[in-house]
Amino acid sequence: MKNRFKGKFRQIKKPDKERSSVRKDNSKRTAFFVWLLIIGMLFIATVSILLSINTRSTLNESNQSIEARENEEVKEEIPHASANEFLSSFVREYINVPNESAALDERAKNIKEYMVFNEAFNDDRNPLYNLDGVSGTRTLETFNLFNIEDKGDVSLYQYKVTFKNQVEREVEKEVKKGKKKEVEIETETEEKENTLLLNIPIIYENGLFSVSAIPYFTKVPSLAGNIEYEKETIGLDEYNGNEKENIAVFMNTFFEKYSTESIEEMAYLMEEPQTLNGSFLFEEISDLMVYIDGGNYKVSLEVIFRDELTNIQQVNQVEMTISKNGNNFYVEEFNYI
CATH class of the missing domain: 3.10.450.540 (Nuclear Transport Factor 2; Chain: A,)
Structure with missing residues (x-):
């Protein structure tokens, strides 16, 4: 019975599935990929052109730079x-x-x-x-x-x-010899x-x-010019306290030593030692102005030196920054102006 059922089951064939004659529409997908491909190609082409232009510009700049350097090398700098x-x-x-x-x-x-x-x-x-x-x-x-x-x-x-230009000329001159006058030829030199x-x-x-x-x-041109110039004013408060007289005494002592002492001696009085070492003699100071410069004093003055042999004077304007330690003054900065 069971075997008979199996036999009948084998004889029944499963009908073949008929394929649909209506195909699926893929045109939109195809068009999308085609446009995507076209846009991609245009993008790549645009990027390539831009890169080419940039490369050419860079190359031109490089060539110009090389040419400029070559031209500079050709023209040697005159010693x-x-x-x-x-x-x-x-x-x-x-x-x-x-x-x-x-x-x-x-x-x-x-x-x-x-x-x-x-x-x-x-x-x-x-x-x-x-x-x-x-x-x-x-x-x-x-x-x-x-x-x-x-x-x-x-x-x-x-x-x-x-x-100097020189020209020699022969000239006739009368020369008195006894009672007679004679003409002699002399040579004269004209100079310019x-x-x-x-x-x-x-x-x-x-x-x-x-x-x-x-x-x-x-013609030799003049190098002198009427150039307007005003010395920069010291933007500090003027000092008229009790130390001004002591500063004036120190200034006289300082320039006495400055005109005669050695560099080693001046090192005790100033940060950057200077000296005239006897070239001039100190005469006097004038127009002394003292200002407050933080914890120090700014000093502006005119100092007069004189040459011992010729008595020729040398007048200079000086600005100094001085500090005080106890009873001693010390020159922190020294400048001719």
Whole structure:
């Protein structure tokens, strides 16, 4: 019975499940992923462009920086001490002009050694070397470096020079000999001194110098100016107490020692010892003003020294900060103003 039931059960087949002919709509999902992909690609492209622009800008800045450094390296900084040494010899050769043919030829040869190497200055006919019609001499008296101007590739060195021009002339003079007068030829020397600014343009390369153009003279400019200036006032309360007289006594004692004593002795009276060590004699102080400066005193005064030999006086204004310990004063700060 049981076996018969099993047999019937095996004979019953489970019907196949029919698949639905209606498919699920995935278009929205597909469109979403497509747009997401497009947006992502646009984002990556934008970021790439920005990074490219930034990289190019950085690269350009780096290249400009490198070029600037290279340009700086190309233009060597002129060592002024060496340039002055070079030009000191040139100034002597240039200013000194003899009145003798062989000496003029030697001068021209020497000056040529200082000039740049080009067609103009290699030509012996250059006016720099030929001084036609010379009838006197020019002699250098003094010179000193006045100013330096940077003009790009060329540096202009200006020297204040004083030179003397001399011309010898033959003149006829009547000379009395006994009762007769005779005419004799005498030589007279006419002199004229000039002080001018000698302007010398030079170039510099690999530790060497050359004069790049013919030097020229200009008037020496004045360096004095009407510059308004008021000394800063001491913003402290003035002191007129009992110690003012004691401070005045100390000031006289201090400057007596300051003018004559050694540094070692002055160390007992001041924080940073100074001394004139006998160069001047102390004469007097004047215009003494005392102010309260915290726990110390600020002192402003005029001190007069005098040279013992010539009696020439030296007047200076001084500001000092002094402290007091017991009955003793001590100079904490000392300044000429």
